[in-house]
Amino acid sequence: MEEIDLQTTELQEVSQPPVMEHISAFSPSSSATFEQCPKQWYFKYVAKLPDPKGEDAVLGTFTHSVLELLLQEPADNRTKAKAKEIAREIWPQVEDDPDFIALNLSDVEALEFRKRSWTAIEALWELEQPQGVEVASTELEVKVELNSIPFRGFIDRIEKEDGGLVITDYKSGKAPSKKFEDDKLQQVLLYAAAIEQLDGHRPKRARLLFLNNRDRSNSQNRRVVEVEVTEKNLTQATKKFKRNWEDLNAACTSGIFHAKPQILCKWCSFLQNCSQGQEWVSPSR
Structure with a gap:
């Protein structure tokens, strides 16, 4: 397999086995990523460049975990007090999670993270009554x-x-x-x-x-x-x-994954590898 230059504008020089051979499943999130930007999909799923989770994503994972466990409780136990108990119980797992560690939060920032997490968890009661x-x-x-x-x-x-x-x-x-x-x-x-x-x-x-x-x-x-x-x-x-699956199949066959420069480029983990994205967010644009 030839070395892939990830700085190129279009990945037209890719010489590799068909990517589709390595895709065992297609998820809604993968489909949405490809639709948003095929080049981002390539960097994430094929080149497997580092894609660190931001604080909001890590917070979302923690929140989901608490709510998942809460809704597994008998209906009468689905209280805010029980949610707090679950959050405390699984917090050590969060602290040991590489994604959380990578955030490198100070003690004050970690406390703020927990407060924000609880605000999101508690918001469930504003939207529904989980006991019902x-x-x-x-x-x-x-x-x-x-x-x-x-x-x-x-x-x-x-x-x-x-x-x-x-x-x-x-x-x-x-x-x-x-x-x-x-x-x-x-x-x-x-x-x-x-x-x-x-x-x-x-x-x-x-x-x-x-x-x-x-x-x-x-x-x-x-x-x-x-x-x-x-x-x-x-x-x-x-x-x-x-349609996204077929377009992905075509891109994998051709080896060409087009970039779709847009406002979201500002937050893309792969911006440093994408000349179009860099041009899009450039102050001189």
Whole structure:
């Protein structure tokens, strides 16, 4: 295999076995990354360049872990006090996590991290009453052929409601504006399609719970974003997923992964390896 120059504008000189041979599954997050920027996908999944988690991502993982364990408790035990107990119990695991260690937080910063985490955890009670949720599963790994694509995903929560199922995913980031809600819902709609493929029963609803309540100034941004699962929106979601898979297949065959310079380049872990991204964020632009 020839050495790949990651500084090149387009990876046109790649000489390697077909990348698709090494892709055992395609997830909603992988699909979204490729759609956002094929070059970013290459750096992350093929070149496997360092992609350190930022503080918000590590915080989100901790928050998800606490809520996963909380919802595994009997309904009457799903209290804020129990959530605090769980958070204290698993905190040593967070401190030993390489991603958390890499943040290199001071004692004061670590304390602020814990406060922010608790704010996100506590926000669940602003969005729903967890004692009233009839949990079917938490953090369920799903592997299925979806439109002949090897789909893989982890569903935060599936609950029973009026004889049907509801797909719920926690988000620790800020709630999106109305115009971006449909894009955000693609993930949970794909989960719904996967569940239907597995057991033949279509979930009733799919929803996102946005736990970040720091920005209360914009009341237009809904923190519970949900949609009724229909044949139409499932078809739209799976068609988009298949299109991304086919585009990825074509990129892997050609060895060309185009960059899509945009505002998000500012926060890309691979910016130093991407001349287009550097040009996009350059002050002289």
